[in-house]
Every structure is written in structure tokens, then in C-alpha cells.
Amino acid sequence: MRSLEVLEYTSTPLKGTVQHNHCLIATDVESSTVYVALQDSQQAIEVRCLQEPDLGFMELATTMGELVQFTFISDIQAACLATRQGDILLIYKERFDAGQDAVEVVGTVDSGIHAMTWSPDQDLVVLITGEKKVLVMTQDFEPITEFPLHVEEQGQGVQHSVGWGKKETQFHGSEGKQAAQQKVDTSKFTTSADDDQRPRIAWRGDGSFFVCSDIDPRNNARVLRIFNREGVLQNTSEPVDQLEHALDWRPSGNLIVSSQQLPHRHDIVFIERNGLRHGQFTLRGKDQHVRELTWSADSNVLAIVLEQDHRKFVQLWTMNNYHYYLKQEITLPDDDVLAFTWDPETPLLAHVLGRNQYHTYRLNWDVLTSTSTHHENAGYVAVIDGDAALMTPFYYQNVPPPMCSFKAQSNKPIQQVSFVPDAASCRMVTVSERQLDFFDLPKNGHGVAKLTASLTLPSAQEELSGFPRHVTALSENEVFYLMYDEASQSDTMCLARLNLDEQSIKLVSMKPLNGRAGQVHYNATNCDLLVETTDGTVYDVKLDNEELAYLPLLTLPTFCPWIAIAHVGLADMQERVVIALSDRSKLYANDRLLSSEATSFFLRHDWLVFSTTSHTARFLPLDVPFDHFKLSDNVPDANDESHRRVERGARIVLATQGKSNLVLQMPRGNLETISPRAFVLASIREDIQQLNYRSAFTTCRRNRIDLNILFDENPQQFFDNIESFVKQVHEVDFLNLFLSNLRNEDVTKTMYKHGDQESKVDEELLANKVNKICNAVRQVLMELDQDQYIQSILSTYVRSSPPDLESALSLLAHIRESSLAKAEEALKYTIFLCKADSLYNIALGMYNFPLVLMVAQQAQMDPREYLPFLQELQNLDTYYQRFRIDDHLERFEKALHNLSLCPDRFDQLIDYMVRHELYLVTLEIYANKPEQKKIVLDAYGAYLDGKKAYEEAGIVYTMANSLDKALQSYKSAGAWREAFTLTKRLSFSVDDIQALAYQLLDYLKDKRRFQEAAAVAMDYINDLEEAIDCLLKGSHWQEATRLAYTHNRVDVMDTHVKPALIDGYTHMDEDIDELTSQFSKQTARLKELREKKPEPTQVLPNDDTLDNIDMFSDTTSMYSQFTRYTQASSRVSTVSSRASRKSSKQKRRDERKRARGKKGTVFEEEYLVSSLKRLYERASNLQSDMGNLLRALVPFEYVEEARTIQAKFDSFLGHLKEAMPTIFVPLKLIDTQYGSTEEMEEAKKLTADIEKPVIAAVQWKLQIL
Template sequence: MGQSLDWMPSGAKVVTAHDRKTEGKCPLIVFYEKNGLERSHFSIEEPAEVVIQALKWNCNSELLAALVSCGQYDVIKIWSCSNNHWYLKQELRYTKKEGVKFSWDPTKPLHLICWTLGGEVIAHRFAWTTAVSETSVALVIDGLRILITPLHLGLMPPPMSLFYLAFPCSVNEVCFVSKNSKNHLTAYLSNGSLCVVELPAADKWEEFEGNGITVDPCHCDFSLNNSMHLTWIDTRTLIGICRWSDYCSSTPMRSSEAGNLEEKHDSLFFVNEIKLVCSEDCLPGSVSSSGWQARVSKRMPLEGPVIGVSRNPAKGGSAFIQLSGGKIVKYCSELRMTAPIQSGELCPDYDFPTSCPSMTAVPCHENGVVRTLLLGLDDSSKLHMGKRLLSNNCSSFTFYSSSYGATEQVVTHLLVTTKQDLLFIVDVNEIFLKNGQVTIDSHVNKHPRAKPSKEHITVWEKGSKLIGVLHGDEAAVIIQTTRGNLECMYTRKLVLVAIVQALVQRRFKDAMDMVRRHRIDFNMLVDYCGWKAFIKSAADFVKEVNNLSHITEFVCSIKNENVSGKLYEAYISFPEQCSSSMDSENLHGALSENKVTSVLMAIRKALEEQIEESSSRELCILTTLARSGPPLLEEALNRIKVIRELELHGVDDGRRKLYPSAEESLKHLLWLTEPEAVFNAALGLYDLNLAAIVALNSQKDPKEFLPFLKGLECLPPAIMRYTIDLKLARYESALRNIVSAGNEYHADCMELLNSNPQLFPLGLQLFSDPDKRHQILEAWGDHLFEEKCFGEAAITYQCCSSYQKSLKAYHACGDWRGVFTVTGLLNFTKEEILQLAQELCDEFQALGKPGDAAKIALEYCSDVDRGVGCYIMAREWEEALRVAYMHSRQDLVDTVKDAALECAAVLISEYQEGLLKVGKYLARYVAVRQRRLSLAAKLQSEDRFMDVEDDNISEVSSSFSEMSAYTTRSTKESSASVISSSASKSRGSRRQKKAGKIQSWGGDGTSGASQGDVSGHWCAKRA
């Protein structure tokens, strides 16, 4: 054991160095538990002669730094542990003359302070960077190696990888670019050299599985000491940030702050533009790292320290540089300068309010225009879009693009994880539309971690972070747990976005595959743009999917519900024309019910046109018939009947082999629908043999169906069809069949009509014999009379000359005109008409119809006195005067005048009485209203004082009780008046008692009753 020793700040273990010079091996770093047992160890991969001078943990126990003395230089190595593997993440080299020492910042875990014998102090500020490219290629730095895994081929948690690149010395920084099916990787090594690797398209990397590829450094005519933030701005151009110093050759990974430096130049930081040229041709499908040459073509000063660099995705040859404090400048290779951001080039408010170590620039669409979205995450977990705060609780973020097959992916969604381990997926368009400060996690407190919500997803392992996504149809979110494992999540929102994108691009096969893979409702394929639009594309759908089993599964899942307005409305937005049309369909009902039938009819037609004849196609067509609403079982059985006839005739041609057997088809149909419904449909075809086959295959009891079928077989054909129709409740067909059976079954026909009155119109059409038509009409009239449709019954009786029944029907409905019309048809005498008129006059007077009674008395009884009296009862004063003057009866005129004056006096008296009541109620209502307002003001002022005397409490309690059911006080005021003392309890009891006593006149109930009385009296006076 060496002299270097350091306790982990968390106290879990202690680290020390183990010298193995005697064995001729490099030193080990060994970890011990508190009890002294060895926990683990790893090799530093250096020669055996090196000496580990110091070991130090950072303040959060995540990073371990070691000062190693080598032959010609001293080096500071920094490791991190993940998935039980120690990764060498950074190596800082110093000369022996400098005599470097180091120490971690006691409060900032990613700050390392180094100092030399010459008095130079350098503070290194590191930041974790997730090296997952836009094409979902994961890169992991592990000392001399870079582990490479294309995530779309499989999830391999580090330290596992698809293959790795081996370098001459430790890698400090790596950058990756993919364009035009070519991938370029650049690695900056700890000795200041640069390595460039050209890789083929990612779909050809499977042949490299498990291999290690050695990389040669490129030829450089310059030294890259102090270079950081390497970024591709083109496939042959890099930029890097250089710190000018004549005394220090360290190469920090992130922005650094130099202290005690002699300022020999106006600026301490520069942008180096590096041009790359390859003198050798790369073989297709191979990895090439030789023949590369690098030179610094441009060098431009910067205003201050650099926090981050991000390539401009909207324009090649440019990048965004973040200076200390969050200021953003743009580097342009063509202009040979750095300039402030122009208006409109980035989203508004492009400068960050503070330094953001994690910065990403991505292309997006804003109102149809491609813009660059620049986001930054600062050290306090705040996510910024320029000066706008998107989240104040962000732990990691990434982007998703729904583009399929596009060379330049435009992002559509922002993914954010919070410290509460919640994953938010936000549409980029929603970010542009909202102008508030916090738009993503402002409602986190309203949703506890364990409570499910459609607005976010709960990440199941605490501390997990986003490392990337699989774009396009994959729609996968990849997170890394604190232990280092990788997890893949298929969120419902991104999956639906990918399906919608496929539907918009008419990639029906891809959409179908995603729906099946992620168990999305198949109705999504139909409802997104509306089932009417889907019907027009049914042929393309069937042709592209071209898988009968998948189409059958789709057919079986179609239903009349609209998932756009129920199941998935919270995840994605549906087209407005689709939602409005579906709303109208749901309102009317009929169109919504036709969705299944119409879609399946279009699918069936497309199957017959696009797919060659086969057994699977026939079964799929039978499925469309069986799943229609209602099921088209008779059409399906007709197709099976054709197959059965081919089998019975012994036809053995090529066409017969393209169809399934009749038994297989029938079993398929029985599996899809109720056996009883199929049996009834077979009976409806009047094919008893087919019905018997259906019954046998549906496992019906032969004792039940054989006697029934034999009985039907013995009947005449028309009666057999009539009996079957009666069983199936097909009454119209039954009526036609019983009529065709002959006159001997006329009694059965009348019985059928009487039991099914809706058949009377059809019965009149089927019979031409006048006697039978009259019989049907009379039966129809009897039915209407029983249903109390007296007017229709009277007319029906007249059609069949049943005048007595017609007279009775007119009398029952109170149609005195119809009654006297029928008396003319029956040739009543004057005496009979007079007697009938007097009876009707008495009846109408008793029924409260004096107007009709007056007309009957005048027209048929010639009784002027009675007629005028009835008009007076009806208060038809003008008509009463007209009749009195017409017959020159002055006595009747005086009678009418006296009755009118008496009626007017009564109405005036009632109006005056009502007016007095309304005035009283109005005054009462105003008094109650004023009292309530004064009591409310009094209580609000008194409840502010919590320490009141008992007498005052009693007074307030009494005042409150007089308010009765007053409920307009706020919850805060009510809670403030409650005191945990005996006085408050007694006050509550007194409130309840007094509230019960004065309820009748003081509160809401009283005012409501007053309003009801007032409105009631006004209505009465208006009448």
C-alpha cells in the first residue's frame, strides 16, 4: 500500500494506491470498506515506474483525481464510476519543472484548482456532456478508448459497446458529425495531438461488433495545447477554443479561469479554425484514420472565457459561442469574424441570463420558417431559452424529431426531466405560443410523484437522466440510471406523434407496424383524419400493408367510437376539420353508426381489387362481413354456400384451390360472431341443409334443431318461409309469404296484421280484393281506436264505410263537425240530429268548451238564448253582442253588458289587491337585503380581532345567527373566527340555536321566498 490515501466524503470507503514495481506492473488504485476489507480496484494503465503522489475525492464523491508522476511529465487523472466500472475521463499534463499540485473545490463538485511552483493558479470548471449524436450514436470516453454504440441497433450499457476505437494516449475530448451517410469523429488527446476517424453509415456497423480499431493521430504543423470545446462546423472544418499562455500547457476539458497570468495580449482566448484534409481514399464500408492532415487556417480573439460552443444547424460553417455570463456570439468561417446574433436568426432573447455549461442548438419550425432553437441548462437546474425561463427544476433535457428519412432533422419536441423524476414532453410549437416565464414544470407541485398524469411521466428510478432519443418511427426515450444502466421508454405521446407523421406521409405500413408494436387502438388509423377520408385511401392502405393477418387484426378492432375525442385527445392535437366532422357525426348518430360498415366495405372492396385470390383473402373478406354493424351474415353465408356447392359438384380446378373449405370458412365465421346469429342467418336464406351444417359446427344439441328443421322440411315452401320469417321476426317478408300461400291462410294473415300493426300499409298494397281491403281497413281502424288515435281511426272507418264506428270515433275525439258530417252519411232525421246536438252542447259545456257549445246551440238547436249564454261563459263579448244584435234581442244585449261590467270589476279588484301585495313584498325584500349587507360588513370588521371578550363574542354570535343561512363569507374569514377555547365552542352552539329560531325571516331563504311571491303575483296579474 502506498502513502496516498483519501476517505470518500460520503464515508462509504477509502481509496489508496498500491505499488507493484516489484512485479513489473503498473500501480493499482484500491478501495477499502470501513471494516478494512478490499472492495474493488483498477489499474491506471501506465508504466510500472510511475508513482501516484496524491489521491483526492471531489466533494460529492463522484470524481476521483490522482496526481501521477511519470518519467517526463506529471499528469492529473480524473476518473468517474458507473456500472461498477471506472472511466478515465480527463488527463491534464504538466512538465516536471512546473511541479503541479491540485485540490478539489470544497463546495463545487466540478471545480478543480491546480497550481504550479511558478505561482500560476488554474481553476478548471468541468461539466458533464452527454455524447449522443443527432443520429443516436453514443460515445463514451474511457481513457485510451472511445466506446461507440449506435442506440438504434441496440441498448448496450457502458462499459459494453458495439465496438471501440483505441488511441495512442488518453482522450480528453471528442466530437462527432454525421452528414450524407458519412460519419466523422475527432478526438483531442492529452498529449495535444488530434485524431480524425471516418466511419461508414451506421447501418453497416454491425460487422464491427466486438472489434477494437486502432486510430493513428493526424499530421499537424501546430501544437493544440490548451485547446477545448472542439466542434464540427463542416465535414472538413473544426473550431476549438484556445487559451493563450506562454507558461502553461495544460488542456482542460471545459472553460477555465486563469489566475496570476501575465497579459501579453489584448485577449486571453481565441477561436482556432482547423482545416482537415485526407490524402488517402477511404474504402467503402471501412473505418479510416490514416492520411489525415490538419492545419490552423484562422485564429480570432474572443472577449472572454468560453462556456460552450454549439454548431449552427441552420447554416454550415458557423457556430454559436457562449461567453462567460451567458452572452452568445456567432462565429462565421466565411466572414472571418465573430459577431453578435442578428435579429431573427435565433429565437427572441438569445442571450442567457447566466452561464449555462450545457448548451444545445437545434433547428425547428416557427410559423413555417426554419429557426435555430438555442437552449441552455445552468448550474442551478434552470433551463433557459435565451432570457426566457422554461424550467426552474430541470435535471436533463434532449430533443426529438418526428422527421422520417430527412437528411436534416427538424426537432418537434423538447424532453425535460425534473428533480422530482418527472419526464415532460413538450411540443416546440407550444413553447413559442406561451409567453410566460415557466412553461414546463410550473404545475409539478399539483401532481405528486406517485400520482399518474397525462401531462408527465414518472421515471421509475430516482436520479435517472436523459441521454438521447431515437428519432422518427422509433420514438424511444433513452435514460441512464444512477447505476449506469440504460433504459428505453416508449412514451405514448411520442409514439402517437410518430404514427401521425406516418399517416400524414401516407406510410400506412409503418403506421400499422407502430400501432401493433405499441398496442395503440387501431381506430387511430381511421379517426385521425376522419373515416370518410380513410375510405378514399382504403385501396392504398390495403396495397401497402399487404399482410392479410394484420388487416384481419385491424378489421376486428374497428369500432364506432372516435378515439380522437376521447382516448388520445390529451396527447396530440387532431385536425380541426376531423374533430368538427366527428362532433357532427356524434350529434346526429346515424353517420357515427355507419363508420364501421363504411370502412369495412371499403376494405373489402380493396381486398377484392388489390389482393390476389387466396384462402387468407377469403377469410379476411368474411371477417369484414362478420364485423360490420350490423353483421352481414347472409352475404357471408352466401359466399360459403358458393364454396360448398363447388365442393358438392366435385370441381377440382385451380380456382377451387384458392378458396378455403366450406367447413373452415364456416368455423371462422362462427368464431367471429354468435353461433345463434349465424344459425338464424342460415335459416333466413331458407337453406335447411346449410342451417343444419351451421348447427352441427356450432355444437348445438341435435335434439333441439333436428326436429325443428324436419318440421320445416315437411311444410309447403311458402309456409316454410313464413314460419322462418316469424321466428326471425321478419314480419314484412312473413306477410308476403303468407299472402302468396293462398286464401286458405287469410285468417293467419289477419292475425299477423293485428299482432303487427305496422304491416297494415303493406297489407293494403298486397291485396286487391275490395272485401279483404275493407276488412284490413276496419282492423286498422280498431287498432287506432284502441290506441286512442280517434281522429285517424274515424277517417280509416270512413274509408271502409264503417260509419257507425266513425261516428263513435269523432265523438270520442270531440270533433263535433266530423260527427255531424257522418250523421249526413248515415241519413239521420232532424229529430235525431237535434237530440244529438243537445247532447253535444251539454257535453261541451261540462268539458269547459262553451265556445263550441254556443256554435252547436246556434247552428243545430236554433237556441239563441243558450248560444249567447255560452258566449258569455267563454268571455267572447264581441261574438255574443253580434249574435244578440243579429236576432234583434235587446234583452240579450243588456245581459251581455251587465256580465261584461261585472267581469271588469272583478279583474280590477284582483289587480289592486295584487299591487298592494307586491309593494309589501318589495319593501320586505329591500329591508332584508340591507340587513344582510350591514351584518356582513359588521362580521368582517369584528372577525379581524381574535382576542375578544366573551360579551363581544356573544354579540357577534347573535348577529351571525340573525343572518340565518348566510354563506358568502370566505373560507379564510370563517377559519379565522374559530378559536380553540371554551368561549368559541359556546359561541358556536349559540349560533346554531339562534339560527334555527330566526331562520324564517332573516336569510337567503326569506329573500328567495319573497322573490318567488313577487314573481308569482306579477304573473297572475299579467294573465
């Protein structure tokens, strides 16, 4: 869908008129200097520098013969010239530019030189001598090999047929099988009448092969022979009748191009390296003679030098989607093309030599479409193909190229296309040299292009040369264009005013430009006209009283062939921003770099969209402040609307203004229309803002956008206009779809976050969002028409959270009273929404037997399953009947209530209570009935004893006044205070109390509740030494000391307290050493493990050969780039399928492996971090014990011991705090341990990040130490 436009044009007058017939051009790439060798009919040779016609002029002897080859050799800074007589000359640049004698004769081939070509790297030169021999030499003209050109051998790569695809096996249509037996008589093949009878040589772009074309004397037909770099024959072309002399090899290497003259047409034919034909296309003119063929440096454009009516011109052809387009035709008015060549380094830069002037054309690819961002823009794209513009309105239809909706036909080859903005009808102007053809286009894309006017641009001043460039229709009455001024070597802006009704046109203004223009852009929406010069300066052009004026707007970092202007910012604070894309894939907004990997871009009223070399489309909103107009640094997720993956190599054709469509073109040429989420969501938001809920709903439905956005985008507006929403989306099915998709989630925050926009759904509303919407919609529907919207009303009940099925069934029961048929129909829909069993159970729980029967019948339940039960229920008393129903539905609390209302069923109630553990419910029922309450409490106490909740059991028994049972429960719980309290109520003797005290003492010591044990020993046994011993075992040093001194037992200090204190110090010191050792080992292993983790797999470079997939069939099995370079691919499918069948036993085994944290396993890191976390928690808990120990050691004058252990523990805690940030970081699994994504994900589910521990702030240290 792209066309070639002339970005930049220059012309340089030659000194005198060139009367020479034979010209060759050579280019010095480093200095961008172009030289030409000229030869007249007398064989006099001149060498000129085209950029400086007054400098660098040289005449050579006339005896050298006809020019054969002229090339500039960069390594030696000299031009190599060869003549047919056999002379090879070097003309040195430095001496030539200085006007000195620069010619050096390198040597002479005695038999003459008929063809000569240098290799692309200029290391080798190949020539064909007059003896029809091929001579290969080095850059220093040292011979490498010499061999005859015409041999009988076919070459090393000759094709050997094994019978596959033979002609005899093909379908021949109406000709029948006899067509396969017809033999082509190649002996009659001959040369074309236009053939110049001279040999040609062409190299492949990489310099690996070259091809020679010459007339084989054996059959007088032209034959191509392909040789490798060493001069070994590889292949010979198949016979082609009337194959002509023109020859070139596409730099990319896949095709050799030549021409073929047939009686009824003139073809450009393509030949593969193996010598076989590979397609062709036909020239469209009559009586045209092909003189030369040459490919551009990027292999995209084929230039054909043609001669017709004794005048030469150049046609530029391109191929896309297997169709050849004539994109440009270069003619020189009042002049003739003597020589044409592409620049060897700069793609699409052409050098053209005429008799009077030297011209350069810098071409560029661009999509020809309207720049208007108005919603009614039909999205027309024009594709230039000769004298026709192929038109497709993408707003209405997507026609795959090379087809189109219709053609705009001109009588001359079209060079430019411009769309008229703001016209009453869609209007377009085509440019053919100075001819402007105006076409009216059908608005809806159906119809034909009607030619309404054909005008000729007026001639400007004489010094303005060339042709009108960048012709831009500013309105129906004004046309802007550029002309080149040879005198100032710059461009001049021109403005012409026209009247289509009167078929008149007038030049009204001219303004010289400061430099040469490279691009022009006109924003049809805001009437912004920009002109960019080749140095990157962008000028803002205005029309003041029919006079053109311009001011510099900004200077881009580099010249950008593609520019546009956008208005960025909020509605009241917009600023003009120039969007520019360089040929180096750098996308700029003014002088700010947006992306360094952009391949194309397009402006859609509120969006900038561009494609990238990483095969993505990026979307930037224009309605943001310019400071925020940039790509986000965040990694895009699945819901990121500013990022979308596209097919490899896709480029943007256009984005339709009135629809949310983006048209992309693939490298081969096929089109794809997508609806990017950014465009779709923008359209939905705009519709919601305008209360156009139906359009927003249909857009969501068409593009699979979550329907919650209709509410979440503006909740209050939705509630305020709920009736309008229902009336717009009035179809029952649409309302049901909306209700069924509701959920308590704000999708504008989770899925469709738009920039920095804050959520409009508060937390309180979000928690009950579904219910509120259902209630609001239900209220509106019931007011509008309950009968019509009965299904949607039922949907509101079912979609409530939790589902309000009982209300739905109540509504059905109400409808059943007036119309059984309507009720049954509504019930069918309700059964569709939820499970029939649930409806049956809820109807049963409503004790409505007619409703139960209707649900069972509509759900087609087996009567044998429900009728016996229903019949049994009919014979029971009311409350017992309800008890049975509730018990059947497992509504046990409700069943218990109904059972309590049944007389003489208390024993059954107690059994039912015990079976379903409904003790608290039963206590509420019998709260005012003491006898029944005591029975319930005893049963509850027994239940709690069974659950080992002894303390609570004791409380329940106490409430029931079962004191003996309560005492036993308290003993089991170790609740010694409550137990001794009950001894008084049970009138225990002193001996009984002491016996109970010994039992509780042993229990408390076993449970390490030493302080409580000491209280029991003192209060109920009166054993001081036992009490002190218990306190010392619990490290309650100060309490033990206090107790000893309180009872005047100073002797205990030496016999009990001090030895225990020394033991406590020793144990604490050992614990610190143990923790320190564990910490050192585990942190060292963790560091080693993390440092040895493998680096992430490097991203492989893109393989451009994958683009050419024509050789593969649809069923060809291909390895991905990943599997080509890994050894894991062979086991992926096996491991993947095995992972899904992993048994619970295997999972338990994995859990055990994870808990063990075996060295080298994937879970080792998690195990180490978890173990260290427990170490931190233990150290934190030790602080209190350490503080108690220090405060006990110092009073007994163990000062050195206290100082030593305090310093050791303080140092240990310091190491812990220092290492915490490096230990507790997010865990990373080692991917290479797994053969499939499924196992990796399963391991990640088992492994969770470990929270960082907290070391409690405890004042444990003593300042005196």
C-alpha cells in the same frame, strides 16, 4: 451515460514560482475571491489573493509551525488560519485587501493543533489537539466540550447482532462451511506505508455529525470515530487493514470515503455512518499514492489527489449504476498540483494551484453523441471512463451501463470526445490533452473501434495556456478548438487542418474571442457553429478563406451550459433558433422562455424533446412557425402526443434519428428506451405521405396505434391508392386486422390531433366511412384473387355497418357450388368473426336449407336443436313455410306478408296482427280489399282505444264507418268538434245533442279547457252566464267582456267579471310573492353551499428520499404519499369492492335521494339548481297571464293595482336575469363524500350539467303604467 466536460478554464500567473510544499486554499463565496496560504520548508507562511497576484500579499512569522487549516469565515469576513504549534489567527479581508495589518491572534492551544475543521454552517469548529483530545468550539472560539479521541467505547449507535445474516448462514462456494469458522486476525492490521500519521476531521453536509480519523495507539491501526454535533460518540468503524489518512464525508451524508492500500491494489473505500464498510473501487494506475479525497458540493464527483513519480495530479470519479467511472484527469503540463479544492457553493467548480499558476475548471455534465440529425445516424453515445470511451450505438442496440457494445481504447486518460460529421464511415476523435486519436466505428454497431490515426495538436502562441477545450470535428479534415489567453483573460478560437492519410496536422487560423467561452455547439446537419460566452452571448462562427470570423447572433437571458441550434418553421420559411438550457432548469428558444422546469433536451430532426422536473417528457415540433413554437396552455389529455409521463428523475440520453425511439436514463443509471407517440405518429404520417403504407401499418401494429389513421390522415389519397395499399399490406391476416379495426371516427381529430391541422374527413364521408372502405377494398381483392383473399372479402361484409351477413352467405353459397371444401373453410372463418347463431338465422332467412345445414354443421350445433324444426318445415307449403321461418326469426312484418299469401289463413292473420301490433302493415296489404280492410280497421280502433289514443281511435273508426264507436272515442278524447259533427251523421235529436253537450262541458272544465267549454256552452246549450263563467275561470278577461257586451248583459260585469278580476289580481300577487320567497331562500342556500366547498387537495412536495429505494425489497409494502396524509385510505378497498356490487334497489334509493335533494347531501346543489330552473320557467310562462291581467285591470280603472303588480313582477324578472350567470354554472361534486374513485364516477354519471333556462321575450308590460 453522461460525461464531464470542461466548460470554462482560466489560469492566473503567480508572482514568482511557488517553492512552498504545503498549500491550503480558502474561498470567499460572496465575492468569489480565493486566498491561499503557503508554507515552505522553513515553515514561513505567506497568504495571497489568487485572483489578484499583485495585491494582497502577507508574510507571517516563521515560528508558528506547520499549516493545519485555512478557511474563510463569511460571517466575520475573515480567514481563519491554524498551525500545528497551536496558534489560531484571523486575517480580516478588508484590511488584507487594503494592504494593512490584518492579522489577529485569537488564541493558542498549548499542546498544539493536529487537525481542525469548521462545520458547513461555520457555527462550530472541531480540532484535535496534540494530546489527542477533541475540542468543540463556537464561531467565537468559546469551548463547548472537550474529550479524549481514543476510547474503548464503540459509541451510542453500536450495532447489536441478533443472528440474522450471520456469516455462518451464508453460502461460501467451494470453500465450504469451514470458511465461516475462519476468524480474521485484526491484531495484525496496521497502517499503510503512505499514511502521513496525522489525524483528519470531516463534517457531514448538514452539520449533524463529524468523523475523526486517527491511528489508535492500542493497535497501531487507523480508526474512524463518528460524533454528533454535541461531541457524543455515535459509532466506531470496523477494523480496516492499512486504512490511509485521506478522509471526506459526502455532503449528501450517506458515505464516508477513505483509501486502503493493499499488496495487490489500491482501493477507495466507503464507510457508512454506522461504521460499516459499504463498497469500494480500485484505482487503475500503478505506484499511485492517495494524498487527498474531496467531494464536490453536489456530492456527485469525487476528486482524488494522487502522486506518482513525484508529480501530483487529480482524478475525478463518479458513480452510476454501481460502477465508478474515471471521468477526467487534471494534470498541469510542466507544473505540479500543489492544492485542489472544490468551490463550496458552485457545484463542479474546481480551484487548482500549481507552482506557477492558479487554475479554475468549471465542469459540466453532457451526453457525448453526434449532433447530426440525418436518418442514418447510428446514435452512438460515448461514455468516458479513464483511457477508454464506452461506445453504444442506440440505433441498433440498447446496452445497459456500465456495459457497452465496445470500447475505443486510448493510451492516455480521455478528456473529450467529438464525432466526425458526414464521414464515409462512422468516425470519432478522442482528446487526451493535445493528443487526438481517430477511430473508425462499425456502422451497424457490431465490431470494434479501429484506431486509424493519432495526431498532436500544434502548439499555439506562447501566451495561450492550458489545454485545448471544446475540441469539435467540423469535417474529416478540420478541427475547431479553444485555447485560453492569459494576457487578455479570454479565449482564442483555433482551427487546425489535418490529413489522416499523411498523419499531419497544421494550425491554419486563430481568432481571439471577445470574452471567455463557456460552450461550443456544432450542428453537423446544417454546418452551424456556435460559441457561447459566459455572459450568455451566442456567436455565429464562420470560416472565410480559412480565416475564422464571428458575429453576435443573440444574447441569452443567462449563461446556459447546454445549447443547440434548430431550424424552426415550414420548409420554405425556416429560421435558426438557439435552444438553450440553463442550470436553473430554464429552457429557452432564443430569448423566449419555453419552460422553467426542464432538466434535459435533445433535437431530433423535426422535434425538440425535453424532460421536466414534473417527471414528464414534452415534445415540440420544429415544422411550425416560430410564433407557434411554444408549449400549449391546454391541459394535456390521454391522447396528447406532446406530453408523456416518464419515470421520476429520468433524463434524456438521446433520440434516435432514424427510429422513433427515445432513450432515457434513470437517476440510478439504468436505461429505458421508449417510443413516444409524437415520434411514432410523425413516422407514420411521413410514411403515409410517401405512400409507404406497409411501413406505416407495421409501425401502427408495433406501437398499438389505431389503424384508422392509415385512412384518416389522407382519405382521398387512400382511395386513389387503394390497390397499392392492398398490394403492400398483402398478408391476409394484416388486411383482416386493418378491416376489423375500422370505425366511423376520424382519429386524427379525436385521438391523434396534430397541432392546428384540420380534419381531411368530411362529415358525409365520416358517416359512411367503414362501408366505403370495405366496398373499395372488396372490389380490389376480388379483382386480384378472390380465392386467396376470401377471408378478407368476408371481413369486408362482416365489418360493414350494419354487417352484411346475407351477402357474405350468398358468396359462400356461390363458392359451395364449385368447391365444398373451400366453402366450409371460408365458413369457419366467418363463424370466427361473428356469432354462429346469427349466421344460422340469416341462412335460414334466405330459405336455403343446404346452406343452413352447412352452417349448423360447421358451428357444431346440436342436431337435436335444429333438425326437428327443419324436418317440420320441409312438409309445409312454400309461403306458410316461409311464414314459419320468418316468425321463428322474429321477422314479423315479413312473416305477415307471407301469411297473407296463404289461402284461407285470414283469421290467423288477424290474430297474428293483433299479437304483434302490425296494423299499418296489414292495412297496406289489404288497401284494395274493402271487406278485409274494415275488419282490420275495427281491430286497429280497438287497439287505439286500449292505448287511450281516443282521438286517433275515433278517426280509425270513422274510416271503418263504425260511427257509434267513433263517437265514443271522440267523447273520451274531448274532441267536441268531431263529436258534434258525427251527431248529424247519426241523426241525433236536439235533446240528445244537448245531453252530449253537457257531458263534454263537464269534461272540458275538468281538463281546464275553459275557452272551449265556453264555446260548447254558447253554441249547444245557449247558456251565456255559464260561458262567461268558464272564460273568467280561464283568465280570458277580454273575451268574457266581449261576450257580455255582445249579448247586452251589462249586469254580468258587476256580478261576474269584476269580482273574478279582483280574485285574479289577488292570486297573481300571491304567486309573485311565493316565487320571490322561494328564489331568495334557494339562491342564498346555493351561495352558502358553494362557498363552503372544500379546496382541492394540495399537491404534496416531492420527497427526494423516495429516490433511494434500494433498502426496500420487491415485495415491500409501501404507503403512497397520498395515504400517508389521509384518513380515507383504510376504507378505500372496502368501499371500492362494495360499489361494484350495488344492487338495483340501492340504485333506486340513490335516485330517490337525488330527487329529494336533502340538505347536506352531494345532490343538494343539483336539486337547488333544478328547482330554480323550474322557477325560471314558471316565471317565463307567467308573462302572458300578467299581460292579460294588466290589459283587463286598466279599462276597469284598477290603475294603481295594475301599476303595483306590474312593478313587482318587473322587479322580480330583473332579479332573475341578474342572478342567472351565477346560478347556472357547471356542477361540482364534493369529492370528500366518497371513499373511492368508483363511487365518485358513479355519482358523476347520475349528475348532469343543467342547461341555462331562457326567459321568453314577451311584450306583457303596458307603457301607460
